[in-house]
Structure formats: C-alpha cells, structure tokens
Amino acid sequence: MKLFDSLHFAFSSVSGHKLRTFLSVLGVTIGVASVIMLTSLGEGARLYVMDEFAQLGSTLIIVLPGKSETTGGLPVFGRAPNDLTIEDARAIAQGVRGARMVAPLAIASMQAATIEKKRDCIVVGTTNEFTHIRALELYGGRFLPKGDIARDFRVCVLGSTIKQELFGNRNALGENIQIGGSKYRVIGVVASSGTSIGGNIDEMVFIPVSGLLRMLNSSGLFRIFVEIERHDEIDAVSKKVIALIKKRHNNVEDITIFTQGAVLSTFDKILSILTYALGGIAAISLTVAGVGIMNVMLVSVSERTSEIGLLKALGATRFQIMKVFILEAGMLSAFGGLIGLLFGVAAANLLRHFYPTFPAEPPQWAVIAAVFVSVGVGLLFGILPARRASRLDPIAALSRR
Amino acid sequence: MIELRDIHRTFKMGDDLVHALTGVSLKILRGDYVSIMGPSGSGKSTLLNLLGCLDRSDSGIYLFEGRDVSSLSDTELSSLRQNRIGFVFQFFHLISRLTAAENIELPMIFAGIDRKERRDRIMEGLNSVGLAHRAKHRPEQLSGGERQKIAIARAIAMRPSILLADEPTGNLDSKSGREIIDLLESMNQNGLTLVIVTHDSLIGSRATRKVKISDGKIVSIL
Structure with missing residues (x-):
C-alpha cells in the first residue's frame, strides 16, 4: 500500500464525516491557537520589560563597598571594608580604559528648609555625570556643575x-x-519622573558629593556608578575596576560589582519561565483536544466495523488498517494545528496592531512545538482506536450490515 | 485446489460450546461450481469463513493450492485473501462514501498496485458486469442488483482463483438475483472456481456439485 493511497483513503473518511471532522479539528485549533496566543503574550511581556530596562542602560556598572558573598550571609572573618572614596572614583575615571563616565554617589536623610518650610528628604551627593548615567531630565535650570x-x-x-x-x-x-545647616542655592529642578527603579527621584535633593561627605563627616561613598563605552566590555571593565580598587585598598578585594546586565538577565529568566508556564497551561488544552480526537476515532471505528471487516476480507493486514486509522487521526490534528497556527499568529498580529508598544509575537519554539505537539497528539491518541480497529474479528465485523 | 480433511470448529457462546463444524471433509477442484446448502445454523457460513481464510479450524487439515493454511501467519493469510480469494456478501459491503469505481479499486490499493494498472482493471471490471456508465455513482445511487455487480467486480479485481459468495441473492428481488447468478456462472465458465452458500434450493440446485450440510456435518454431495 502506497503512502499517497493511504493518505487518500484516510482523507476520504475525514472528508466523509464533515461535522465530526469539524468538531475534532476545532479542538486542536483552539489548543494550538491558545498555545500561540498565550506564549505571544508572555513573550510580549518579556520583550516589553526588557526594553524598559534597556533604556536604563545596560552599559552600567555599579560599585558597592564591601564584598558580598554569594551565600548572602555576613562575612565571618571579614573586617570592616575600606571606604569607597572620592579618590577611588577619580582613579576609576582616570585609570580604567573603557569607563566613559564615573559618578560617585553618597546618600543621607536630611532636612531641607526654606525660611517658611522644612521637609525631610533624601540628599544625594553626586556629580554632573549622574544626570547622564541615569538620563535625568530637568524641568528647569541645570544639573550640578562639571568640574x-x-x-x-x-x-x-x-x-x-x-x-x-x-x-x-x-x-x-x-x-x-x-x-x-549649610546654605545651598537651587540651580535646577528635576522633571517629575515618578517612581523609578532605585527610588523616587522626585523626593531627592542632589548636591555635590564632596559637600555631603563633609556634612556627614565621612569619606565613604554609597555607590560608584560607572558608565562604560560598550556593552560587550562590561565583564572586562568590571575586572579592571575590581583590580584597581583592590590595589588601592591594600590588596584587599572589598567591593562588589553589580551590573545592570545581571538584573536584566534575572528578569529575562523570570519572564521566560512565565512564557513557558503559559505555554504549558495552553498545552493542557492540546491534550484535551487529543482526547477529543481519540473519542471521535473510537466512534469512527465502531461505526465502521463492517468496513474494517471488509478491508480484512479484501486482504488488508492489521498493520495496514492501523496505519490508515492513525493517518486519519494525524490528519485531523494536523488540520487543526495549521488552522490554530493561523488563528494564533493572526491574533498576535492584531494585538500588535492595536498595542504597538507591546511586542506580542509568538516565540519560534512555541510555534514549532505547537505544530509538532498537535500532530503528535493526534498520532498518539490515534493509536488506541487504530489498534482496536486492527484487532476486530473480520467475521463478527462482516456479520453486521 | 482445495482440500478439507476432518475439520472441526467449535465456538463458545456464553457457557455453551457450539459445535459449528464436526468432521467436515471436502474437495473442491479448479473450475468447480459448488453450492453449499443447509438451514440457518447448520454451519454453512462457518464453512465459508474457513474456506475464505477469515477463520481457522480447531483441528483438521486445510490445504489451499497445496499449502497447509493452518501453518500460515496472519500476514500470509491476508496475502492469500488478497490474491487468491474473492468475496461476495449478502449485504454487498460497499463503502458508502466511495464511488463504484473507488470501491472496485479498494483491494488493489491495499495490494499496492500502481495507479495506471488500477484504472485499467477498474474499467475491465465495470465492463465485465456491464456497469461502465455507473462508475462515478455512489452505492446509495445504485439499485440492489447494481450494488451486487459492483461488489462482484471488486471481488475479481485482484484476479482470484476462487470466488466465495455468501447468499449473494439473499437481499435482491428475483429478477436481480437471476442476473447475479447468471453473471457468476458466466465467470465460472471462464475458469473461475465458484462456491455459493445459499438456503435457496432453486439456486443451489444449479451448481454442478451440491453440498448439503446440517448440524455441522456434510449430509450429501451430489
């Protein structure tokens, strides 16, 4: 029996029962379409968030004082780390190639007061570079002076x-x-930007870092922000920064490097898992569709008992009968898969059309998996009915009209 | 070409054992025209199923063209049915979603015969039963007699050496029935071995060899 003829015979059965075929195809269509739509949503959410993060700059290295161990516990033998100082920041700016911009950061909670009013606020000591690194927009005036x-x-x-x-x-x-207690002249106002990662900029006051350290009577910085030239140099520059500071701190490695990339990849992972989970949930509906196909095929087998008996009398082997029925089931699920694919992709396109900022697009793995799984489901759930068909006793099968 | 020696076949019906065939021996020669007659329940259908290799005997020897059928595997039996045996049934067993031509084509599809050869044989079969103009019709568009003719064309599509007909006229009016018998007899005259199972003694008596069966035993061979 040739494959084309087997397919043709299976197709004659599929096309001969329009309603039944439509219903079982519909199940697979819904299954595949929902896999593709839900993974599109998940992938869209991932890309959307990644894009938002990328605007913060994935060329940013943040240097923290103190060595944080991977276990997250307090270092048992650690002594108090050396302060991260303005001189360290300056050394990075001057001594590390690939570091485009360096902004030291000190932070304190203090009172800001006019003659009439006062208010507690977060005072951030930094330099002009900070505005570039964090892409701050000014409502009026200018940012801290260069120098x-x-x-x-x-x-x-x-x-x-x-x-x-x-x-x-x-x-x-x-x-x-x-x-x-010191008098400061207001030279700029930051545009309202709402809460962003790292705190509410609207509630901060920025002053030159050296002034804040003087008031705190301290030399220790809270952070040093290093903007690098190229994203792919992020590891190399990080190593250089560590080596430089280690040398300056009596050969003790007492800083921690924190990169935007690490945050980004964590979010990437979380959101990818979300997409997988959505795909998995949708895949359940595919399984249900498979059970639907099995149901339809079982009905088909019992309805066509005499046909199966005839095929046996005509010399069809068990294997051939199994093949024909499995092909039939596979055909149902393949139709459903293709139609579901079209619907799913169309729905994702529609979503993109109406919400252009939300890049809902089915990930390639989901498209491939949905199609293969749908066909696989059909073949798998076709096995049981096909086996039943192939094992029918031809005499009993033929005795029915 | 066919030899049965002391064939026994027993079925289980609930707790009872039904002895459908008890010690049947029969020889059928090439080109024979044999009728098997008997009341219902006499075992004639069981005998036909055995002859058609749809069923196996519990004991006894069945030689088909010299081969011992009981030693053949399921696949070998399928191949035997496919190439050597044609079946005609009381209820025609045409597949309703297929046209007359496609029904005739069916055994050749499962035998893997190529498309062009199949088309030739379909035309040949339709011509030999005089229904070339009905090729594209579906079974429900055909009369009972026409359906049985299509079934006969299907049965001979694989050029079998023996044709087994189980009550071929049982579901037809007498005029159509006569046409079918004429058709089968003309094929027999061209060399096809013909075995007809019937309870109609008028039809049975036309055969050259008449086998009477009762209670699982052959009563007489005339």
Whole structure:
C-alpha cells in the first residue's frame, strides 16, 4: 500500500464525516491557537520589560563597598571594608580604559528648609555625570556643575515633589535653602519622573558629593556608578575596576560589582519561565483536544466495523488498517494545528496592531512545538482506536450490515 | 485446489460450546461450481469463513493450492485473501462514501498496485458486469442488483482463483438475483472456481456439485 493511497483513503473518511471532522479539528485549533496566543503574550511581556530596562542602560556598572558573598550571609572573618572614596572614583575615571563616565554617589536623610518650610528628604551627593548615567531630565535650570569632584559647590538640584513642597508654584531657581545647616542655592529642578527603579527621584535633593561627605563627616561613598563605552566590555571593565580598587585598598578585594546586565538577565529568566508556564497551561488544552480526537476515532471505528471487516476480507493486514486509522487521526490534528497556527499568529498580529508598544509575537519554539505537539497528539491518541480497529474479528465485523 | 480433511470448529457462546463444524471433509477442484446448502445454523457460513481464510479450524487439515493454511501467519493469510480469494456478501459491503469505481479499486490499493494498472482493471471490471456508465455513482445511487455487480467486480479485481459468495441473492428481488447468478456462472465458465452458500434450493440446485450440510456435518454431495 502506497503512502499517497493511504493518505487518500484516510482523507476520504475525514472528508466523509464533515461535522465530526469539524468538531475534532476545532479542538486542536483552539489548543494550538491558545498555545500561540498565550506564549505571544508572555513573550510580549518579556520583550516589553526588557526594553524598559534597556533604556536604563545596560552599559552600567555599579560599585558597592564591601564584598558580598554569594551565600548572602555576613562575612565571618571579614573586617570592616575600606571606604569607597572620592579618590577611588577619580582613579576609576582616570585609570580604567573603557569607563566613559564615573559618578560617585553618597546618600543621607536630611532636612531641607526654606525660611517658611522644612521637609525631610533624601540628599544625594553626586556629580554632573549622574544626570547622564541615569538620563535625568530637568524641568528647569541645570544639573550640578562639571568640574573637579572634590570641589564643594554650594548648589543643589531639587526633585519635583521637594520643589513643590518647599516653594509651591513659585520659581525656585536662584533661591537659597538650608540643607543640614549649610546654605545651598537651587540651580535646577528635576522633571517629575515618578517612581523609578532605585527610588523616587522626585523626593531627592542632589548636591555635590564632596559637600555631603563633609556634612556627614565621612569619606565613604554609597555607590560608584560607572558608565562604560560598550556593552560587550562590561565583564572586562568590571575586572579592571575590581583590580584597581583592590590595589588601592591594600590588596584587599572589598567591593562588589553589580551590573545592570545581571538584573536584566534575572528578569529575562523570570519572564521566560512565565512564557513557558503559559505555554504549558495552553498545552493542557492540546491534550484535551487529543482526547477529543481519540473519542471521535473510537466512534469512527465502531461505526465502521463492517468496513474494517471488509478491508480484512479484501486482504488488508492489521498493520495496514492501523496505519490508515492513525493517518486519519494525524490528519485531523494536523488540520487543526495549521488552522490554530493561523488563528494564533493572526491574533498576535492584531494585538500588535492595536498595542504597538507591546511586542506580542509568538516565540519560534512555541510555534514549532505547537505544530509538532498537535500532530503528535493526534498520532498518539490515534493509536488506541487504530489498534482496536486492527484487532476486530473480520467475521463478527462482516456479520453486521 | 482445495482440500478439507476432518475439520472441526467449535465456538463458545456464553457457557455453551457450539459445535459449528464436526468432521467436515471436502474437495473442491479448479473450475468447480459448488453450492453449499443447509438451514440457518447448520454451519454453512462457518464453512465459508474457513474456506475464505477469515477463520481457522480447531483441528483438521486445510490445504489451499497445496499449502497447509493452518501453518500460515496472519500476514500470509491476508496475502492469500488478497490474491487468491474473492468475496461476495449478502449485504454487498460497499463503502458508502466511495464511488463504484473507488470501491472496485479498494483491494488493489491495499495490494499496492500502481495507479495506471488500477484504472485499467477498474474499467475491465465495470465492463465485465456491464456497469461502465455507473462508475462515478455512489452505492446509495445504485439499485440492489447494481450494488451486487459492483461488489462482484471488486471481488475479481485482484484476479482470484476462487470466488466465495455468501447468499449473494439473499437481499435482491428475483429478477436481480437471476442476473447475479447468471453473471457468476458466466465467470465460472471462464475458469473461475465458484462456491455459493445459499438456503435457496432453486439456486443451489444449479451448481454442478451440491453440498448439503446440517448440524455441522456434510449430509450429501451430489
């Protein structure tokens, strides 16, 4: 028996029972379409979040004082780490190739006051570079002046909430405020940006880092932000930074490097798992569709008992009869798979059309898996009915009209 | 070409044992025209199923063209049915979703005969039963007599050496029945071995050898 003839014979049966075929195909169609739509949503969410993160810059290295062990516990034998100092930041800026921009960061909770009002706020000591690294937008004025890190300009930049609370709708630029007992002139206001990762910028006040360290009477920085030139150099530059600081800190490796890439890849992993999970849930409906096919095939076998008996009398072997019925089941599921694929991809396209910022697109693995699984499900669930057909006793089968 | 020696066949019906055939011996020669007659329940259908290799005997020897059938595997039996034996049934057993031509084509498809050869043989078969103009019709568009003719064309498509007909006229009016018998007899005259099972003594008596069976035993061979 030739394959084409087997297919043709199976097709004659499939096309001969339109309603039954339609219903079992529908089950697979829904299954495959839902796999593709749900994985599209998952993948869209992943790409969307990744894109948002990428805007923060995946060329950012954050240097933290202290060595955090992978176990996350406190270092037992560790002594107090050396402070990360302004000089360290300067050394990185000057001594590490590939570091495009360096912004030291110190942080404290302090009171900011005008003559009439005062308010607790987060005071961030940094340099001009910070605005570039974090892509801050100014509502008015300018950011901290460029120049030597160690210079203690008495100027500040206000977050939008702080500005509103201290000055209302009045112009704040050029006004003086008291921060931690020192007088600072407002030279800029940050545009309202809402809560972003790393804290609410609207509630921060930025002053030159050296001024804040002086007020805190400390030399220890909270962080050093290093913007590198090229993303693919992130590991190399990180190593250089570690080596440099180790040398400066009496050969003790007492800093931790934190890259945006690490955060990014963690999110990537979480969201990929989400996509897999969605695909898995949708795959359950494929299994249900497979059971539907099995049901239809079992009905088909018992309905066609006399036909099977006839085929045996005509010399069809068990194997041939099994083959014909399995092909029939496979055909049902393959039709369903293809139609489901079209529907799923169309739905994803429609979603992209209406929400262009949400890149809902089925991942390639999901498309391939959905099609193969649907055909596989049909073949697998076709085995039982096909076996039943092939084992029918021809005499009993023929005795029925 | 066929020799049965002391064939026994017993079925289990619930707790009872039904002795369908008890010690049947029979020889059928090439080109024979044999009728098997008997009341219902006499075992004639069981005998036909055995002759057609659809069933196996419990004991005894069945030689088909010199080969011992009981030693053949299922696949070998399938091949024997496919190439050497044609079946005609009381209820025709045409597949309703296929056309007359496609029904005739069916055994050749399972035998793996190529498309062109199949087409030739379909035409030949349709011509030999005089229904070339009905090739594209489906069974429900054909009369009972026409359906049986298509079934006969299907039975001879693989050029078998023996044709087994189980009550071939049992579901037909007498005029159609006569046509069918004429058709089968003309094929027998061309050399095809013909075995007809019937309870109609008028039809049975036309055979050259008449086997009467009762209670699982051959009563007479005339």
